[in-house]
Amino acid sequence: xxxLRKFILLLFFVVCNLLFYLYSNPKLNSKYLTLVLDKxxxxxxxxxxxxxxxxxxxxxxxxxxxxxxxxxxxxxAKYMLQxxxxxxxxxxxxxxxxxxxxxNFKKARGYYRHGTYASDFPLAxxxxxxxxxxxxxxxxxxxxxxxxxxxxxIDKKSDPNFHKAFESISKCFDNVFIATKTFDIIYTGHSRxxxxxxxxxxLLTLDNLINxxxxxxxxxxxxxxxxxALNYVxxxxxxxxxxxxxxxxxxxxxxxxxxxxxxxxLHRYEYKWVEDYRRHKMKKTEEKNPPPPxxxxxxxxxxxxxxxxxxxxxAVFDPRALSLMDWLKNTKSSNEFYWSTLEYNTQIxxxxxxxxxxxxxxxxxxxxxxxxxxxxxxxxxxNGMCVFSIGDLSHVIKRREFLINKFxxxxxxxxxxxxxxxxxxxxxxxxxxxxxxxxxxARKKSNLVKCKNI
Numbered sequence: 001x002x003x004l005r006k007f008i009l010l011l012f013f014v015v016c017n018l019l020f021y022l023y024s025n026p027k028l029n030s031k032y033l034t035l036v037l038d039k040x041x042x043x044x045x046x047x048x049x050x051x052x053x054x055x056x057x058x059x060x061x062x063x064x065x066x067x068x069x070x071x072x073x074x075x076x077a078k079y080m081l082q083x084x085x086x087x088x089x090x091x092x093x094x095x096x097x098x099x100x101x102x103x104n105f106k107k108a109r110g111y112y113r114h115g116t117y118a119s120d121f122p123l124a125x126x127x128x129x130x131x132x133x134x135x136x137x138x139x140x141x142x143x144x145x146x147x148x149x150x151x152x153x154i155d156k157k158s159d160p161n162f163h164k165a166f167e168s169i170s171k172c173f174d175n176v177f178i179a180t181k182t183f184d185i186i187y188t189g190h191s192r193x194x195x196x197x198x199x200x201x202x203l204l205t206l207d208n209l210i211n212x213x214x215x216x217x218x219x220x221x222x223x224x225x226x227x228x229a230l231n232y233v234x235x236x237x238x239x240x241x242x243x244x245x246x247x248x249x250x251x252x253x254x255x256x257x258x259x260x261x262x263x264x265x266l267h268r269y270e271y272k273w274v275e276d277y278r279r280h281k282m283k284k285t286e287e288k289n290p291p292p293p294x295x296x297x298x299x300x301x302x303x304x305x306x307x308x309x310x311x312x313x314x315a316v317f318d319p320r321a322l323s324l325m326d327w328l329k330n331t332k333s334s335n336e337f338y339w340s341t342l343e344y345n346t347q348i349x350x351x352x353x354x355x356x357x358x359x360x361x362x363x364x365x366x367x368x369x370x371x372x373x374x375x376x377x378x379x380x381x382x383n384g385m386c387v388f389s390i391g392d393l394s395h396v397i398k399r400r401e402f403l404i405n406k407f408x409x410x411x412x413x414x415x416x417x418x419x420x421x422x423x424x425x426x427x428x429x430x431x432x433x434x435x436x437x438x439x440x441x442a443r444k445k446s447n448l449v450k451c452k453n454i
């Protein structure tokens with residue numbers, strides 16, 4: 001009996017160690033990793049993935065199971081993610097497209113897959129990015145509609161091949177262009193706001209810019225009479241299809257979606273801040289800032305927005321708004337003050353029907369970010385925010401905001417693939433959007449909102 005108990009304990013010990021070894025060595029589970037080759041266009045090894053025929057790697061995962069938070073599929077996907085963690089993504093140079101190959105590129109990448117929706121209500125989209133031509137191209141592909149117009153800002157200090165890649169891709173479209181002016185962006189610096197502002201200005205003045213010697217990148221571009229503008233960065237992903245956004249924004253009827261928070265950030269503007277390009281960060285000075293011009297009361301919010309064309313014209317051309325823009329250049333995180341302050345100060349501009357109520361305007365549908373202190377992130381943390389991963393998918397697809405921040409292909413290409421599949425499926429099917437929710441939400445913030453069913 002003693003020997004039998006000893007044998008059982010020994011067997012239990014061996015089995016436990018074997019299971020631990022298998023679990024901690026994902027290479028032993030390589031059966032879980034399948035790269036689906038698209039007409040042999042992808043070369044895959046432990047060192048790199050190379051784009052050779054405008055295709056991207058596709059991983060054999062059950063995304064629907066991941067969205068349903070299936071524990072077995074999550075574990076299998078995590079094994080797969082560990083297996084490919086050292087695999088290099090396609091270099092930016094792979095996305096430099098020859099002009100003669102543009103049609104092949106657009107067809108292969110599926111830019112025509114959904115046709116045209118809501119041609120009577122075109123949108124203007126700006127995208128700011130500084131790395132990963134692969135991710136930026138895949139974001140553009142997701143957002144792309146032929147009736148819309150797209151301005152892309154590439155950080156001045158980005159890799160030359162990144163610049164060349166999107167200069168070449170933009171030439172393939174008559175409604176995609178590179179911003180006329182690029183900035184060396186410092187995080188929390190005024191250059192971040194200037195990049196957004198300049199793209200928006202380009203979108204408003206495109207009819208005067210196209211086909212000029214000064215801006216050869218705009219030759220052949222078309223002018224679009226867009227109704228609303230939305231701004232993205234390269235690490236964001238849309239949760240609403242184009243047709244869903246149009247249905248929501250038609251109800252907004254000239255109202256904006258901008259976060260407005262009561263200003264409690266004196267340290268960001270009491271003293272002047274300057275951009276230190278040697279250390280590439282903001283530097284606080286001992287010189288005090290004067291009060292904001294024209295009696296503007298500062299408000300804070302996300303740098304993201306969904307704004308009407310009329311409000312965009314106010315933000316870009318009105319002398320009072322431009323005075324605020326100039327004053328903010330000596331503050332920290334000016335991009336989090338400008339749009340919110342313009343929205344809040346109805347004594348200066350009221351055509352957007354804004355209702356001043358900090359309790360209602362703090363909540364916003366423009367963007368969802370999960371701060372690490374308030375959310376149990378299964379991915380990585382960057383700048384205090386969650387970079388969503390496999391275990392977060394069931395959560396993020398339930399969000400009602402217009403976009404999600406952050407997803408990063410370098411960290412988790414599997415989750416990015418699943419989000420693309422989810423988005424494309426939503427584009428193909430009839431929307432089940434709860435328009436009553438969006439209308440009720442918006443009319444608490446603006447008296448312009450017109451509900452369809454209420």
